[in-house]
Amino acid sequence: MLTSFLDRVGRHEFRQPSIVWGYLPQLNEWGKTALEWEVDRVDGADHVPIFKATPVYEGERLLVFAAMGGSKKAAKERAAELMALSGHCLDLDVTAMLS
Secondary structure: OOOOHHHOOOOOOOOOOOOOOOHHHHHHHHHHHHEEEEEEEEEOOOOOOEEEEEEEEOOEEOHHHOEEEOOHHHHHHHHHHHHHOOOOOOOHHHHHHHO
C-alpha cells in the first residue's frame, strides 16, 4: 500500500489549461473530497498581498507543491499546476482499486 502521495506513479493526464478551465478546476475535479487547500497570506502590503497555497491530499500536506501568488486563486492555480504535472496523480479507476 502506498504511504505517501509522492510514492505514486500516476498516469492521469490533465487537459491543456485554458482561461476558463485551468489546472485548479481540473485538479479539484480529480481529487474530489480527498483534496483540500490551505491558503495563507504570507507577505505584501495591503494593496499587494502575497498568498501561499498548499494542497492537502487525503490529509497529507504536500509542501513540495506549495506556491505563491498575488491572489488566493493565483496561488492555488500555480500549486495545482505543479501537482497536476508531477506524475503522481493516479487515474480515478486505479485510485478506487487501491482503496
